[in-house]
Amino acid sequence: MEATIEVSGLRKRFGATQALDGMSFTVRPGQVTGFVGPNGAGKSTTMRVVLGLDAADEGSALVGGRPYRSLRTPLRHVGALLDAGALQPSRTARDHLLWLARSQGLGAGRTDALLERVGLAAAAKRRAGGFSLGMRQRLGIAAALLGDPPMLMLDEPFNGLDPEGIVWIRGLLRSLAAEGRAVLVSSHLMSELQDTAGHLVVAGRGRVVADTSVADLIEAASGGQVTVRTTAREPAMSALAGAGATVTVTGRDMLTVAGMAAEHVVRLLGDRSVPFSEVSAHRATLEEAYLDLTRDAVDFRGAAR
């Protein structure tokens, strides 16, 4: 069974709200796929449909080529974290995992190693009811890993984590993908996925707005612009414009150049003996690239002031 999660043409309406409007994408093994989009874009609903918790009006959702509900031991195939609050508060962290393992016919052998992996070994005997949100997220991730599944779906796993926790989960997600798993992670904060996701599915209004590698997205949003810092503004402008570039003055000693690669700018200025102290290609951040894409797909935007 290939470890892919495939969502195809999902439509789902809640009363007057079209929550999913043709959502289609594939999550492939061996990389972290970020599932991003503004509030209400349909990310959680998609995950719930994949797990058979909500029924779609149309379309299909397959895990490893099969509907989730047809799996006899689902936790061995797909690990999911949807709602970290879904815990029996009087159970200890360890008992929670043991109970889950037993109810799913899984061995108890991995429990302690998993508590260790998610940084909860010292809290194993504490009741989950007293856990902070960040600790609940960690326990939820341990539960998702209980069946050593080749596919993982985590809804907003960064919620409630402190900066150290965010760095930790990024590393965990990368290592789970490096082990060959398909990892789908939703977030509405793009910065959380920087240096983590290799691929992005961007949702807006119930459908996919972009399905792209992170490298391609950043490349496209960077717009091929080059910044030049020079005390010889006029000679630089005439050399660059003469060679076909579009040049804009952006500061006392700064130019922005479009239509010419940074290497070419360096060579040209060098050949003409025009002094410069900096030539750098503008690289968009993931956040900038994302905002570019979703500008038209935001349902809930703060009122302009």
Ligand SMILES: Nc1ncnc2c1ncn2[C@@H]1O[C@H](COP(=O)(O)OP(=O)(O)OP(=O)(O)O)[C@@H](O)[C@H]1O
């Ligand atoms: N059970 C439900 N009943 C009614 N409306 C719902 C229900 N679940 C989701 N919706 C609506 O469907 C739309 C999609 O919601 P969903 O939670 O899937 O979005 P999301 O992308 O996960 O958003 P967020 O980033 O805020 O979690 C929203 O308009 C939401 O209000």
